[in-house]
Amino acid sequence: MKAYSVTLKENGKYIYGTTFENIVDLYLFDMELRNILxxxxxxxxxxxxxxxxxxxxxxxxxxxxxxxxxxxKKNFQRVQ
Structure with a gap:
């Protein structure tokens, strides 16, 4: 989960108003996107x-x- 909080930090500190739920939401979004892809x-x-x-x-x-x-290799033709 640590990697998901990196974008929510400035100068090593969390941006004001950042919640644990924000980090969980990023994780869930990433998981869903990965499943779709x-x-x-x-x-x-x-x-x-x-x-x-x-x-x-x-x-x-x-x-x-x-x-x-x-x-x-010589048996294969390039398909165009």
């Missing part, structure tokens, strides 16, 4: 994994991931 990032990650898996499967077959030579 991670939820969105998770959707993006799952989508990208699906796109990469689909591309790889179509190019090398269903078990192409087992063949080490399929991971050689």
């Amino acid at each position: 991670f939820s969105l990032i998770e959707h993006i990650e799952v989508h990208l994994r699906a796109v990469i898996t689909n591309y790889f499967s179509l190019k090398y077959g269903n078990f192409g991931y087992k063949e080490l030579n399929n991971y050689n």
Whole structure:
């Protein structure tokens, strides 16, 4: 919780009127924002994994991931 109170200080002292509830509110806001962002990032990650898996499967077959030579850099084209 200490990190959340840093912005509520000037010259090492709390700004007049700062309450513990202000610090808790900052913490709760940060927690909610983090949950929203991670939820969105998770959707993006799952989508990208699906796109990469689909591309790889179509190019090398269903078990192409087992063949080490399929991971050689020269086998990959830049997607634009």
